[in-house]
Amino acid sequence: MGLAKQEENEMKFLISMHINPAVLDALTDEEQAAIGEGHGRFIEALKQSGELITTQALVDPSQAAVVSVRNGQPVVTDGPFLESKEYVGGFYLIDCENKERAIELAAQIPDAAIEGLGIEVRQVMFADGQLEA
């Protein structure tokens, strides 16, 4: 048994969007609006096909707090944690047939067509908690 189990059952993937604030700022208003509309259409299509679990977008990385515990005491500093050009801006959690389908969906996200923005697809290995929330 199990000749092809992981290849064929439905799988969950996290499609994360790695944004570069400088790249986004350099876009025209029209281009920015097109991204927003593209995400709207993408979400609608995912809902229709039943492949969307959830999607969330995050605030600007400058608003992040970095938490560590030293000698049992929490220490909080201003983020972001990594000094980088790109940050996670948001994600889609999807449930689809296989990795090929996840990649096909990722390619429909408007960010994928913009130089300097990155889309990453990774399979989910463990999950717990309320999905309805």
Next chain:
Amino acid sequence: MTAPVIEDLLRELTPQVLGALVRRHGQFEGCEDAVQEAVLAAAVQWPAEGVPDNPRGWLLTVASRRLIDQLRSDHARRERESATAAVEVVPEDVPGTDDTLVLLFLCCHPTLTAASQVALTLRAVGGLTTAEIARAFLVPEATMAARISRAKQRIKAAGSSFGLPDGAELQERLRVVLHVLYLIFNEGYTASSGSELHRADLAHEAIRLTRMVHVQLPEDGEVTGLLALMLLTHARREARTTPAGDLVPLDEQDRRKWDRGLIDEGVELVKASLAGPALGPYQLQAAIAATHADAATAEETDWPQVHALYLILERIAPNPMVTLNRAIALAEIDGPRAGLALLSTLDGDERLAGHHRLLSVRAHLLEKTGDTAGAYEHYRRAAKATASIAEQRYLESRASRVRA
């Protein structure tokens, strides 16, 4: 009647009631919704008020009313206040007819994705609620509801008639049905994430549905083979994990924990199916499972027979996973180096490149040749490549074992 008994009854009656309703009114889409509502109503009312004398008739009546309400409101939306033409007729109850197969063929329509086929089959034929299916697949109920409704729209758009396909198309479509049942079983069997209880339910459900198909098509070797494969695999469920949830490989399982009743039934089915004219992949996989079931200890396994069966399987359904399994059997007969040599023929296969099964089998055979460094490296790489936590834990424990 207790709640689980009522649940079983509802699951058994669902395809019968749905079949009767679709025969009377057509439009699978609306009928399926109406039956789901009737089943939900029964699940609430029957435990409190008792099961009606004719539960099937009760469901049929309630579902018919829901459907007619639905038709009327659709109609009203179109024609405002004009009188509706819908005639309130409850279809005649003909308990002799079994539409299970017809419904299965419809739910496993080739225009649907496998995920949709699975979901729709569980609801329309299995009688599970959307919430139960969503829980079993660890997705929100809204996601599952969207998937099911989308699937029904697609079936409607394809303009399917309610009846069995004939001739060659029947065989073609039956293969899809069996594959869907196999996927449902596998989802229950792998138990790689989430609540294992719900996943085991899926294995039960797959066996129940396959039994229903077997009753309808007792002469079909592949249906028999699939049922046997499920029973023989399910028979090992108690032995294949530790109480802590860790995987136990076949050669280390406590075979006294195998369910003899399921094995006996599975072996009988395999024998019956192998006597038939044609030989298919499910029959061969079942025959392999039966060969393992036949050995009282791992040492007593008839490896030449396992190898011969994989060789036939490789010929009729070529697949790198089959070759991989044959390499394990070959290593048992001619030694680990022979197994490794066969594995090396898979190196160029893109379907298996970096696959954790190829890595872990190679690790296992390297360990047997005494190459502990190679085994360690491959176990670690396999652990990184798998998406199953249980498998990852197992592979990491093997890695630390060869290092020690």
